[in-house]
Amino acid sequence: MALPKTSLPAQNPAIRHNPGSKGPATRLLCASDRTVNPEKFIESIKSIKEINLHIDSVAVDYQKPAEFLSAIQGRDADILILYLPRFTFSFGKLYDSMGDLGIPLLILAQNPDLILIDANFAASLRTNGARVLFATSPTQALQMIKALAAPRILEGKKAVIYGRRFDSTSVPAHNLSEDYIYAQTGVRLQYRPMEELMTRLKSVSEIGAEKEAERWKKEAQQIVEPTESAIFEASKLYVLLRSIMESEGFSAISIDCLALLFNPNPPLPFPCLAFARLRDEGFTAACEADVCGLLSSMFLQEISKKPSFFANVLSVNLDDSTILLSHCVAPLKMMGSEAAPLSYRLRDYHGMGKGVVPEVKFPAGIEVITGAFSKDLQKFIMWPGRIRLGAKDESVAPAFPVGFRRVTCSNNAVVTIKDADHFLQNIAGIHHIMITGNYYRRISEALLGMNIGIVGPSDFTAPETI
CATH class of the missing domain: 3.40.50.280 (Cobalamin-binding domain)
Incomplete structure (x- = not known):
């Protein structure tokens, strides 16, 4: 320059x-x-x-x-x-x-x-x-x-988002552009219409989908609400997305999935089950066409070589210095590819009688890091923590606008952090990304090479107690 x-x-x-x-x-x-x-x-x-x-x-x-x-x-x-x-x-x-x-x-x-x-x-x-x-x-x-x-950690990686360009239903990012994202992160992002997935889904091999569906059913501790048909359709979408990722060399994918909620007959299966499997297989699969969330997931998964929990920040408790993270997609191999996968139950999406999500129980006491890029990609908000417990809220919400019958998502984690008030004032947005372990030094070095600053607590070690 x-x-x-x-x-x-x-x-x-x-x-x-x-x-x-x-x-x-x-x-x-x-x-x-x-x-x-x-x-x-x-x-x-x-x-x-x-x-x-x-x-x-x-x-x-x-x-x-x-x-x-x-x-x-x-x-x-x-x-x-x-x-x-x-x-x-x-x-x-x-x-x-x-x-x-x-x-x-x-x-x-x-x-x-x-x-x-x-x-x-x-x-x-x-x-x-x-x-x-x-x-x-x-x-x-x-x-x-x-x-x-040194070459940036995400240099040259490719990502695709299915949905309107920088106009996610839940997390629009009108301040960003493809050129700006590449300048800041090294990621080449492209958008495609969701109609493309609808068309291509029709030609997916049913044999491959049946095999994937049987695996989910066999390895589940319990199938609570989902029907055989719902599991099969979700598995078809996984087969399609996996083939796109492999054949076109994408490292990351996202879909404007919340747009499906406003259709009484969604033209695509909810991608929760497919995204969980893709993350376990080393891909980034980010929810809701959230651009900053996708880039944050790519970054932390590349650092840790582990799948991430892409989560809503539901609440911050200043009294006991905890945050509640919640979402419907949870990878099974969060502890790493060599560790035993987390056990799971298959649930429907928010009690709506649609979709399939894997519900896991996060192990208490493990050290984690939550992080996310700021909306302008100039900062990375990073907080170490320790999982206290998996929180469940089964209360019904019959008047919820989009038909949610269960208030929270299927996967929840209460995480003890330091400087909770400082975290509250620096939340990156709807979503933060959680990985197991503490990679502060690697993250710091990688962000230095990307010319991106860090926002975090005064002490980057995880709390000793939960």
Whole structure:
């Protein structure tokens, strides 16, 4: 990306170039103060073998904003390194002049025993919306460069959503676009009409669907409400979706499933059962055509190599610092591919007499992480926790607008967290994603490489007690 020839903040984040997203080499520009010599540091960057880097350097005067901007304007860079002077009383109006250049800024302080002015400069740049990393040693800066320059964790993965473009029935995302999503995450997203699934479902092999249906029935502890026909139709949809994922190389899929609720004769089976199986098989299957939820699921499943629980945040209890997560799709292999699958009962969808969902009981005491991208994909809200119990609410709701007879979804988990009030003020949206285990360090490193910030509690360890 050529650095802008204006001091105004970047006006179109959708064209922002993130390191690792394209091209054979990540381009670094080191802007060093004229009073210091960066050659040793630059040589250490060149010695990094595992990542293809191209580094350019320019000498600047940090006390002269116009001269500084003139020196960097028009230069191609994916990462800008600000190699500061050893001491200064102030950086003046430089941060106002720089705005947000649209790429990560890595500030390297030269005097780790006297960082107050440098730290203030970094904080001031952040007020412009810039993503700023602050290092107090060359070793720390090199680690940051490696993380920033490595290919992003979701780079080049493909996802498909069946439904209206960025207009989910329950979670619209009109602020996003395909180009912006790729710039932020590396994911190539496409939309397709739900009518395509309706047409293709008619040609699905009944033999494959029968085999899948028998497996669900055989392995279930109990079949409570669903009919044989409902299980078979749900299995047909799984066979279709699995074939689409495999034949076209998709890593993730979603359907605007809540649109089906408003049709007395839904043209498609509810996808809950199919999505549970797909997640167990390593795919991301996100509910309700929720774009941010889909990307969050892809991210956490890629980090953990485990299927995720895509859940509504039903409530936050500030008194006992718990959250209630609930949804109708729960994978059976949440503990990992090598662990025993969770046992399940087959239920209908919210007591409506339609659909099939696997109802599991989450094991109490296990450590989990819940997380989700913010609506603008600029932040990742992440909270460690520990499952307290699976909560069930079987109360009926005869007056519920879309015909729900059971108030909550079939799968529920009460999760103990820290700083519940802070969580409440930073909920990412309707959905948060839960995975078992604590992957804070891996998540942090991956988000650093994606130029995405973290919002979370003051302590990222899970509560010891539930």
